[in-house]
Amino acid sequence: MKKEHVTLSEADRAYLQNLIKKGSLPAKTFKRATALIELDRGRTFTEVAAIVGVVIQTVSTWAKKYQDSGLAVLTDKPRPGRPTVIDGLQRAKITALACSDPPAG
Template identity: 45%
Template structure:
């Protein structure tokens, strides 16, 4: 919105922000219609979250640790072992995350593992 306030065109804002012009058009329209409220995230459709934000943060933090740091006799986490550890610590009562979701969580939170393997390789 700051670039729009400087009278920049949607096309120029898109280039400067590295987004598609339609994205700029959408956000400018929301701001024009609703003011600052238009910039807030809207409620999304789809399946509701299985875990609370706190549970997700706890499991992600655990996934970022080497198993040896937690006392687990492993060189790296597998999804089933991570699930067992999270449940044994009372972080979650049921652990139904799909492997891709776990890989995504680990790669976006931790990057590579300490042994140099990427998240898609564990």
């Protein structure tokens, strides 16, 4: 008997199946939703990793995050990055300069 790694609620299962049927999803979201559905069907981490095309540790991480935070696993948290150096006005000036006619000569 295969060990179940994730047990989806009926509402979560229906949401994920409808999400996959949409057809216009980011690849990241599609893979995570597919993995959760397959884990719910009783597949192992190894089988799901082969189906989705990721390593086993990634599937394990998704399963753990689903247990902790539910469907929030489908999206990433915003990552801190370098703050923008150019504000909107400066960006508009650069765009206008780049799109204008070159000087004569």
